[in-house]
Amino acid sequence: MNIDGHEHVIEVTDLRRVYGGGFEAVRGISFSVARGEIFALLGTNGAGKTSTVELLEGLAAPAGGRIRVLGHDPFRERAAVRPRTGVMLQEGGFPAELTVAETARMWAGCTTGARPEAEVLDRVGLADKHGVRVKQLSGGERRRLDLALALLGDPEVLFLDEPTTGLDAEGRRDTWTLVRALRDQGTTVLLATHYLEEAEHLADRLAILHEGRIAASGTPAEVTAGRPSRMSFELPPGYFPGDLPPLAALGVCDHEYDGRTVRLRTRELQRTATAVLTWAERAGVELGALDVRSASLEEAFLGIAREREEVAAA
Numbered sequence: 001m002n003i004d005g006h007e008h009v010i011e012v013t014d015l016r017r018v019y020g021g022g023f024e025a026v027r028g029i030s031f032s033v034a035r036g037e038i039f040a041l042l043g044t045n046g047a048g049k050t051s052t053v054e055l056l057e058g059l060a061a062p063a064g065g066r067i068r069v070l071g072h073d074p075f076r077e078r079a080a081v082r083p084r085t086g087v088m089l090q091e092g093g094f095p096a097e098l099t100v101a102e103t104a105r106m107w108a109g110c111t112t113g114a115r116p117e118a119e120v121l122d123r124v125g126l127a128d129k130h131g132v133r134v135k136q137l138s139g140g141e142r143r144r145l146d147l148a149l150a151l152l153g154d155p156e157v158l159f160l161d162e163p164t165t166g167l168d169a170e171g172r173r174d175t176w177t178l179v180r181a182l183r184d185q186g187t188t189v190l191l192a193t194h195y196l197e198e199a200e201h202l203a204d205r206l207a208i209l210h211e212g213r214i215a216a217s218g219t220p221a222e223v224t225a226g227r228p229s230r231m232s233f234e235l236p237p238g239y240f241p242g243d244l245p246p247l248a249a250l251g252v253c254d255h256e257y258d259g260r261t262v263r264l265r266t267r268e269l270q271r272t273a274t275a276v277l278t279w280a281e282r283a284g285v286e287l288g289a290l291d292v293r294s295a296s297l298e299e300a301f302l303g304i305a306r307e308r309e310e311v312a313a314a
């Protein structure tokens with residue numbers, strides 16, 4: 001379990017999943033997650049996130065490769081792994097007629113060493129919903145109930161599959177704060193998400209999944225390194241991109257102009273921004289809707305998809 005001096009709570013080597021009919025949803029992926037780390041599997045719909053998470057949870061056997069969770073095979077040694085993990089599936093599927101408190105009580109009855117239900121419901125912001133039936137909860141409240149149930153057993157490892165789908169901006173941020181607090185207390189978190197912002201806010205390390213393969217992995221800084229930054233602004237009437245300092249000499253890789261807004265991608269953000277702003281200052285030009293942002297996961301994500309499409313087309 002000890003590699004590089006870290007205890008790897010999750011180890012995945014050359015993992016494959018093949019569905020009936022022969023479709024290969026997971027095509028040989030490898031990664032590891034250290035204790036107390038939030039690791040995100042980031043990918044578009046159909047990239048293979050849920051297929052991977054289900055294997056980690058021991059819900060199915062892999063077609064190939066090896067998984068260790070807390071040192072055990074989660075499928076063959078389910079009894080050793082299950083009590084130490086918390087699982088928030090994509091679809092909770094709890095009886096609609098039960099109230100929130102009844103659902104938590106029922107779940108606690110099946111959970112070894114369960115925390116008090118009220119404490120856990122309070123933690124996810126459902127303290128005032130004890131008497132509400134599951135069917136009456138909003139989509140976001142249901143996700144929070146799913147999270148509460150995953151936390152009942154005070155798990156060492158938490159699997160979260162799209163935990164904030166349906167939550168409004170505030171609910172999403174509350175969940176992120178809670179997940180970070182759990183990580184800070186030593187919980188290891190495996191998060192599957194297609195929200196770039198979620199991975200950006202939460203992940204200590206991540207892997208970008210694309211068509212069942214890992215296209216990039218590392219810390220967010222490592223994954224975005226080498227990707228271009230973006231800058232956009234509106235030119236006032238009478239000004240055109242040709243009036244700007246020569247963009248190619250400033251590290252700009254491409255730019256577009258729709259008659260009003262200039263959008264560019266640059267590998268030298270500071271030089272580009274300085275040159276454009278200095279030009280505007282000297283020319284007495286007021287740039288509208290100025291937006292400058294350094295390379296983000298979005299850029300890496302879109303770049304990977306673009307590169308793969310280009311390779312496929314070639």
Ligand SMILES: Nc1ncnc2c1ncn2[C@@H]1O[C@H](COP(=O)(O)OP(=O)(O)OP(=O)(O)O)[C@@H](O)[C@H]1O
Nearest residue numbers: 019023025043044045046047048049050051052194
């Ligand atoms: N039971 C199944 N039988 C056949 N194909 C399946 C099955 N379940 C999933 N797939 C396919 O496997 C691929 C990966 O699906 P998966 O649900 O793992 O993706 P995902 O990254 O979690 O996407 P999403 O964000 O939409 O949940 C998809 O092309 C999907 O259609």
